[in-house]
Amino acid sequence: MIKFFKKLFLLPFRKVSKHAKKENLSPERNRKHVGKNLFFLAIAVFAIFIFRLVWLVTVNHIGDTNLKEYATYNYQSTIKVPAKRGTIFDRYGTPIAVDSSNYTIYVVLDKKQTDVNHHKLYADKSEFPKLTNFLNSQLGIDKKLIETQLNLKGAKQVQFGTKGSNISLKKMQDLQKAADDQGLVGVGFSATTARSYPMSNVGSGFASQFIGTTTSNNDTLVGADGLELAYNHVLSGKNGVETFQKDASGHPLPGTTKVIKQVENGSNVYTTIDSRIQELLESKMDQAAADSGAQQLSATIMTKDGQILATTQRPTYTPDTKNKATDQKYFTWNSLLFQSSFEPGSVMKTFLMSSALDSNKVNLNATYNRTKFKIADVTIYDADFNENEGQYQKPVMGVSFADGFMMSSNVGMSTIEQNMGYPLWKQYLQKYKFDMRTRTGLSGEIASALPAANVVSQVQSAFGQGIAVTQIQLLRGWTAFANEGVMLEPHGVSQIVNPNDQTERSVGREVIGKPVSDSAISKTLNLMEGVDTNATYGTAFTNLGDPQDNIAPNSPLIQINGQPAAVKTGTAQIAAAGGGYISGLESNLYSMVAMYPASNPDFIMYMNIKLPTKPWTLHYISRVINPVLTLAEARKSEIFQSTSVTKAGAVKIGAYKDKNPGDMADQLRQEILQPVLVGSTTNPGSKIVSQSIAANQKVDANTRILLLTNGDPVMPDMYDWTKKQVEQVAKWYQLKVTYSGSGNKVVDQDVAASANLKRGQSITVTLGH
Structure with missing residues (x-):
């Protein structure tokens, strides 16, 4: 380029010199000739510069350098505004x-x-x-x-x-x-x-x-x-983008900032946890872990309407010990509340007894002999027989089924299960939804497992062996004991607040069925109170007392302000890795559920201790449950006070077709909706094929939405549904519905929940208030 301009610049002068010599021009004529050449040279150079300028403006490149980007970099900055x-x-x-x-x-x-x-x-x-x-x-x-x-x-x-x-x-x-x-x-x-x-x-x-x-x-x-x-x-949240002009030194120029994309901060999540109760639970669990030397412990307290007030487990971690958490031998990052299934033991008898009472398959005053129970090639004995080298410590002959429940008799509960027959018992297990995850919006919830297709496992499930459940499933089932047979979905989140538009969505009471009658629940709670108060049969009645917990001799082990609770204790054998069960006198999972007040519970608390290394005593559990339930009772007015919403936020319904039913149920609960899966979800290719509320509609928080799966037709639990929701399922399955009673909510149905349906089948639904 330089050589080109050099030749271009010198060319006229060379021509002038050559021409002058040739023509022998005078100086005056020579100057005119030079001026003429310089004029044309100036025009040529100016044209070249104009062309170059137009080229630069149009193309914006010099070599590999983008001039526009270079200028922007020097005088304008674009920055990411991180969302909180x-x-x-x-x-x-x-x-x-x-x-x-x-x-x-x-x-x-x-x-x-x-x-x-x-x-x-x-x-x-x-x-x-x-x-x-x-x-x-x-x-x-x-x-x-x-x-x-x-x-x-x-x-x-x-x-x-x-x-x-x-x-x-x-x-x-x-x-x-x-x-x-x-x-x-x-x-x-x-x-x-x-x-x-x-x-x-x-x-x-x-x-x-x-x-x-x-x-x-x-x-x-x-x-x-x-x-x-x-x-x-x-x-x-969603990050924002801003630009600003800067001077030659790179400093921002005032007033030049422009928002290209507005930052959206993340929403705040309010849990249902009560900090004071949680702190007390943590300290008492530390004591229980030290006293028992157990491999693992876990405990949760919940309100009658499903709000988790406190939950914890051992081993655990703090921010300071997080990096060393896995140094603890039996540590797990998983939550034992919903990410671990286990055989629950005798606490399962609460569900068996309520089911038997609801179906009129047990006479509490009838008697049986609890020597042993033979089923197939297995002989079942009661705990006091196994714990005392084949010698029963409590009455054996002519024991009533009521007393058998209070003493936690495996023989008695096995007899009741046989009177019911496993098909009926399985129906109640499904009514209590032990075949379904809770889908409360918690990621990684593990599946449960009903008994295997053999008579031994089916009978053993009556006392909590041969069946695998999660703690949150147990707690969900026990909400029926606190609500006259009406079962509610547990939840750990109370409210979501969007700081960008100041809207709030509060979690409401979510009814998911009524597995048994209020009469069956009332009788079962009475028996559970006997577990705590009956001096002869109650497994939670203490003869020695507990000075450490201010429990006097010959009194209920669980006392809240001097009053007994509705209680069920549990001892479960633990499955061994190679099959069978771990052997040893205290190689068990020990547990207790306590509900207070006993007749109409406001609170439900469950705790278990796995494989203690110190001599076993229920005091390890009572020293946690008593103070925690006492504090919850003292804080009851604050816990149950209604929450006001300043500006309610709506939820926009999406298109859920072809989505995974379980994942979608979790997601919708995270959005504060109440999803109900209609149809079987057991197939690997299970997916949603229809929804009761169309996409793009905006609905209030806690709205119930039905999601139809491509699985076999299954009868949902319609308790508390509206007639419109019943009609939606009838349309999907071409059901012929007959209504009885008056009211705006379903109170009964003639086809049991989880029963298989046939398209075109006739059903009867009872409406009430």
């Missing part, structure tokens, strides 16, 4: 999980780093020993690692592994002060986005496996487990 992750609160607004910053310690080695007065801001070799002792004593970092990092060839700044990262704000401030006091130079801290769990810092974990944790993905927090994972899409 929503906060998780307890039911009253106490923060449980909040955004914060963690810090990583580093040491500057770059000798160019000085301040304006040329004072060094780096550490030199003479200070390495002092730095090594400082980092080792303050953070426990291995000295060899420190020395290796400080002596890295060519390094300008070094860090010190995991022990030098994830430092809390307070710890960072303490370290900075300590470094300043010791005159250490070059020590600094870099901040990263983190999640803080302030309630866990007061002692033990704070519902740790239930609340969960987060992990960082490109400096954005995402849920890793627990509620943090399940409600990640609710808690996570």
Whole structure:
């Protein structure tokens, strides 16, 4: 290009010189000729510059450089505005999980780093020993690692592994002060986005496996487990984008900021947890773990309408012990509440007895002999026979079924199951929904398993063996005992608040069926109170008392303000890895459910202890249940106070066709809706084929939505449904419905829930109030 312009510029002068010599022109004529040539040269150069300018404006490139982008980079910046992750609160607004910053310690080695007065801001070799002792004593970092990092060839700044990262704000401030006091130079801290769990810092974990944790993905927090994972899409916001102009020095110019995309912060999630009850439960569980030496413990307290007030397990973790959590031998990140199934033992007898009473298959005053029960090739004995080397400790002959329940007789419950017949017992297991996950919106909920297709497992399920359930399924079933036979869905979230539009969605009472009558429930609760108060047969009646828990001798073991509770104790054998059960006198899972008040419960509490290493006593459980239920009773007015909503948020219905039914049910509950799956979901290819509310409609929170699956037709539990919802299922299955009674809600149906249906079948539905 330079050679071209050089030739172009010199060409006229060469021509003029040559022409002048040839023509022998006078100086005047020669000047005119030169001027003429210069004029045309100027026009040519100007044309070239205009062409180049047009080219640059049009193409915006010089070589590989994009001029527009280069100019924008120099005078305009585009930045990401990170969205704030929503906060998780307890039911009253106490923060449980909040955004914060963690810090990583580093040491500057770059000798160019000085301040304006040329004072060094780096550490030199003479200070390495002092730095090594400082980092080792303050953070426990291995000295060899420190020395290796400080002596890295060519390094300008070094860090010190995991022990030098994830430092809390307070710890960072303490370290900075300590470094300043010791005159250490070059020590600094870099901040990263983190999640803080302030309630866990007061002692033990704070519902740790239930609340969960987060992990960082490109400096954005995402849920890793627990509620943090399940409600990640609710808690996570959407990042915004802004641009601003800057001067030649790169400083932002005032008033030039433009919002390209508005930031949307994540919604805040209010749990149902009561912090005071949770804190008490944590401390009492620490005591129970130490006293029993058990492998695992878990406990949950819930209100009659399904609100989880507190839940925890051992082993657990706190933010400070999270990195060492797996050092505990029997630790699991899974929540034992809903991510672990097990054989529950004798607490299952509450469901058997209520089912037998509801179906009139047991006479409580009738008697039986509890010597043994033979089924196929298995002989079933009662616990006191097995525990005392074949010698019964309580009456054997002519025992009533009522007394058999209170003493937790396996022989008596097996007899009742045989009187019912397994098809009827299975029907009640399905009414209590032990064949279905709760789908409360908690990620990773594990499936349960009804008894295998053999008579031994079917009979053993009467006393909680040969059947696998989750704790949250048990708690769901027991809500029927606190609501006159009406079963409610448990939930751990009470409200979702969107900070962007200030709308709120509050979780309401969710009725999911009525497995048994209120009469059957009332009689079963009376028997459960006898478990606590009957001096002869009650397994929770204590002769010795418990001075540590202020329980006098010869009195109920479970007492709340001096009053007994409705109780059922449980002992379950634990399946061995190679088949069969673990052997040993105390190689069991011990448990208890307690409901208070006994006749009309407001609270339900369940606790179990797996494989204690100390001599077994129910006091390990009573010392947890008594104080926790007592505190819950004292806080009852606050717990059951109604929550006002300032601005109710609506839910936009999506298109759910071809989606996985279970996943969709979880997602809709996270949106504060009440999904009901209609049809079998047992097939691997199960999917949704229709929905009762069309896509794109906006509905209120807690609206019931029916989702039809491609599985075999199955009768849903229609209790509390509207006539319109019944008609929707009738349309899907071409059912012929006859209505009886008057009212606007279903109170009964002639085809049992979970029973197989045939298209075109006739059913009768009773309406009431």
